[in-house]
Amino acid sequence: MDDDGLLTIGAFARLSRLSPKALRLYDELELLRPARVDRWSGYRHYAPEQLPQARLVSWLRQLGMPLARIREVVRLPPTAAAAEVMVFWAEQERSHLHRRDLADALLDELTGRETAMSAHESTVRWAALSDTGLVRQANQDTAYAGPGLLAVADGYGPDGGAAGSAVVSALREAVASAGDEGLPAALAGAVARAGATVAELPDSGTTVTALAWRGAQLALAHLGDSRAYLLRDGQLFRITEDHSYVQSLVAEGRLTPEEAEVHPQRALLLRALDGSSGTRAELSLRRSEPGDRYLLASDGLAAVAAEEAIGRVLAAASEPDGAVRELVALARAEGGPDNIAVAAAFVAA
Ligand code: MN
Numbered sequence: 001m002d003d004d005g006l007l008t009i010g011a012f013a014r015l016s017r018l019s020p021k022a023l024r025l026y027d028e029l030e031l032l033r034p035a036r037v038d039r040w041s042g043y044r045h046y047a048p049e050q051l052p053q054a055r056l057v058s059w060l061r062q063l064g065m066p067l068a069r070i071r072e073v074v075r076l077p078p079t080a081a082a083a084e085v086m087v088f089w090a091e092q093e094r095s096h097l098h099r100r101d102l103a104d105a106l107l108d109e110l111t112g113r114e115t116a117m118s119a120h121e122s123t124v125r126w127a128a129l130s131d132t133g134l135v136r137q138a139n140q141d142t143a144y145a146g147p148g149l150l151a152v153a154d155g156y157g158p159d160g161g162a163a164g165s166a167v168v169s170a171l172r173e174a175v176a177s178a179g180d181e182g183l184p185a186a187l188a189g190a191v192a193r194a195g196a197t198v199a200e201l202p203d204s205g206t207t208v209t210a211l212a213w214r215g216a217q218l219a220l221a222h223l224g225d226s227r228a229y230l231l232r233d234g235q236l237f238r239i240t241e242d243h244s245y246v247q248s249l250v251a252e253g254r255l256t257p258e259e260a261e262v263h264p265q266r267a268l269l270l271r272a273l274d275g276s277s278g279t280r281a282e283l284s285l286r287r288s289e290p291g292d293r294y295l296l297a298s299d300g301l302a303a304v305a306a307e308e309a310i311g312r313v314l315a316a317a318s319e320p321d322g323a324v325r326e327l328v329a330l331a332r333a334e335g336g337p338d339n340i341a342v343a344a345a346f347v348a349a
Pocket residue numbers: 154298299300338339
């Protein structure tokens with residue numbers, strides 16, 4: 001220890017279990033500044049009181065948190081930092097679940113297992129419901145549920161309703177006639193064809209979130225800020241990311257998810273099916289498990305109801321039909337400021 005009570009980088013490294021190389025990097029990235037840098041030699045010195053922060057950085061690294069995000073977290077007071085760690089961990093779990101389902105779906109695809117599992121299809125039950133809500137004059141939302149497909153579309157602009165129903169009918173046709181090209185290609189083709197129709201509707205567009213299944217294989221197409229959720233083992237996961245301005249700020253760490261929910265620009269979409277060329281749906285593959293419950297919902301539900309409440313309704317319903325009616329009632333009980341579209345599919349346990 002120096003005469004000013006500071007530790008050398010070597011001593012501090014041993015106590016904090018961070019390497020001197022890591023400490024130099026964290027200094028450069030402003031995660032952990034030394035208490036003093038020797039003007040002549042450039043040697044870094046640390047105060048013993050910096051040890052808790054150094055240990056926090058080390059733990060967050062072990063958790064897999066990116067350095068830029070750690071920089072934000074270590075500047076927060078402990079309770080706010082704890083909340084950030086919980087948000088980060090929930091994101092990790094969601095991403096892990098997504099990758100596991102994707103890996104399973106790819107295995108099905110590569111080994112041809114899905115065809116052997118088509119008996120699974122008859123054990124899926126579904127329902128959809130759309131409602132004007134309590135404030136809007138017209139309903140421009142579309143909800144659909146049928147064999148092998150759930151879809152919701154939230155239209156906007158003078159012909160928003162037509163835009164939404166165009167994309168849903170294109171999806172229905174595509175899924176009904178999907179052959180060997182597979183579900184993701186069928187969904188992508190349908191969204192592209194509907195885009196050409198929407199291009200003819202001036203100043204109008206729509207979001208689209210669709211879930212198609214064949215056996216245990218699921219394909220998800222998503223564009224805009226309607227959402228898809230999965231209830232599995234009693235836990236609700238959101239399996240889509242909003243293509244919205246506020247979500248992009250959350251991803252950059254500039255807004256918390258809670259701030260995004262009340263942000264004045266929360267309805268501003270970065271991507272939607274608006275007929276502009278090059279607009280493509282985001283596609284993903286998943287694999288369903290017995291007992292899974294899937295829900296698609298427009299922002300008329302998601303913007304007013306808490307995820308816990310949505311999860312509770314989805315878990316408590318015995319049939320998809322009851323679930324969609326309860327969810328519409330939930331949005332209306334919260335004031336029903338927007339049109340509401342919900343579609344649910346329950347895989348038998
Ligand atoms: Mn809406």
